[in-house]
Amino acid sequence: MRKAVLFIISLTLSTIAFGQINQNQNLTNNWRFGGGLGLSFGNDSYFGFNISPSIGYMxxxxLEVGGIAGYQHLSNNYYKRNLFNVGPYINFFPIENIFVRANYVYYTGKxxxxxxxxxYxxxxxxxxxxxxxxWLGAGYQTSGPIKFQVGxxxxxxxxxxxxxxxSSGFQPFMGVSVGL
Structure with missing residues (x-):
């Protein structure tokens, strides 16, 4: 629940920040910059943080192709993990705001x-x-210069x-991207 609240707050703040963009700008630019950010807290001093910026080209x-890089830190009283990841992705839009995604990711860390x-x-x-x-999946993306994705x-x-x-093969995702 805390993850969801923090994510919604982050999305709201980014919407307000990017709301200052001139709506008459040229929307034919094919480059997109975006990604995701997460924080989590829990029992036994659990703390989690991840960031995954992405850049794509329509x-x-x-059809959009791009790349994702990221960092993840998880820790509690008994365990600590630091991971870096990188990989390409492809989004195919069979319908305007619906996409099918393929994303290969290589993870390395300690x-x-x-x-x-x-x-004692x-x-x-x-x-x-x-x-x-x-990762293979699908999702929904909003329209406009600032796009929110969920899938x-x-x-x-x-x-x-x-x-x-x-711990599972299934992974939900949410993110935001901005036209450059």
Whole structure:
């Protein structure tokens, strides 16, 4: 619930900030800049932060190609993860505001687990992380120079009972983009 409230506040603030853009500007520019931002809090001093800027180019009226890069930090009393990711995406618009997305992402970083032994000493074990994901999904995008996106994707490389970085193959997404 907190994630949703923080996301809605972020979207509202970005809408107000970009509301100052001249509405008579040339909308034929095909470049788009956008992405997502997230914060989360929880039990056991849980804190999460992620940022994922993106840049895309409208090749035609119904095809956008681009790239995404990102950073994610998760931590609590027992665990810490820092991940970087990068990858290309393709959005195809069969209907004006509805799109189908394919997004390959490569993740790399480090996970650290903290435990206490019988003498109550803290023991840390760190592991390097590398994983690939191929996200396929669909979503809705608003019209105008500032576009809000919402949708869902599934990682077709996800395997149940795998020790990878994902607890599920399903991932909802929300974001905003602005014409450059």
């Amino acid at each position: 090749v035609s009226t119904n 996970e650290t687990y903290r435990t206490k032994n019988l003498q 000493e803290t023991i840390s074990e760190s592991y390097n992380v590398e994983e690939s994901a191929l 869902a994707m599934y990682n077709v490389l996800y395997k149940d009972n795998d020790t990878g970085i994902f």
